[in-house]
Amino acid sequence: MDSKNRAKWACFGEIFEAVAQQGIDELDAVEALLAALRNGLRAYGYRRQFTFNESGKVERLPRDIYPQPVPVAIWRDSGTPKGDLTSIWQDDPEEPEVWISIDWVSGAVESLDWELTNFEHLRTDFSAIRIPRKEADHLLSDLAGRPKKRAGRPLGPSSPWEKEQVAAALRMIDGGDTRPATAIATGLTDTALIGKALESQQRRLTWGIKTALTGNAKNSANNKRD
Structure with a gap:
């Protein structure tokens, strides 16, 4: 991946490094990130998948060499984040057959589920999970309590009254007023x-x-005939 494309993404590790540097509560950051992911924020990571046979765990090949989207179901079923910045969910605490484990700081997810096509266990791991950098910046700004940037006011007239003042200025110019536009505008402002x-x-x-x-000048030039 080239550096220009890499700059568009922020890994979980980078996010939590920024959280620590800015003095943001780390568990608050996990909960905010998880809420965003559950609401549709897309995250991507390098995926590896494994099945199991008599000899143990067998990796499915070929391995993905590009980041893959992490299923939203992972985040929605992941359980409550813990103080050590991990999340663990199990279908049965005594003998789990389906589970999800997340290490938020390292950006790693491990999960085990049933594959319904042949009804065998499928383990799926994601590493180096990342989200768009723009979304990461918004998340950090919200956590730090920084005010959101608002769009500036339009350059030109922004109300019917101001538009009428501009129309009045044009009538003045048509009537012979040769003052600069700045001087005319100054005389037409709200007192x-x-x-x-x-x-x-x-x-x-x-x-x-x-x-x-x-x-008006451009229109006049376009309307000239030889």
């Missing part, structure tokens, strides 16, 4: 605004006036 709110509206009106003038 009740002060400080940053006033400056922001001036910028939006100026942007709207200049954009409209540029569009």
Whole structure:
């Protein structure tokens, strides 16, 4: 895998290293990650599968050489995370025939289930489990309590009143007003605004006036005939 593609993913180990560095409670991080996985966040890992015969465990070949999606059922049936950052579920604590074991920090899953086609035990292991880095960053931000980034206000007029002010500016220019767009916008701002709110509206009106003038100029050039 090239470095550019690798940068798109975050392994569980990286996530919990960041958790430790940022002073986030590790069990809280496990529970948040598990909740996201149960809700559909896709995780991928390197998979190995084994069946069993009289001589013991036999690996199914060929082995997967690319990360495979971890089934959502693994997360939904995995049981409650424990303080040592593992999760273990068994169908029967005395004589388990179906079980799931997760080591969250190392990003490893081991599971044993019945394969229904020939009704034999199938063990499936996943290692180096990872999720999209973007989702990992969102998860860490939420756990650290950092506010989410909000989309900025539009560059141009963002209300019917501001759009009408831009239209008024264009009428003024058509009537012979030769002042720069910034000066015209300054005269058309809401007189009740002060400080940053006033400056922001001036910028939006100026942007709207200049954009409209540029569009009118292009239309005029396109409509010219030889």
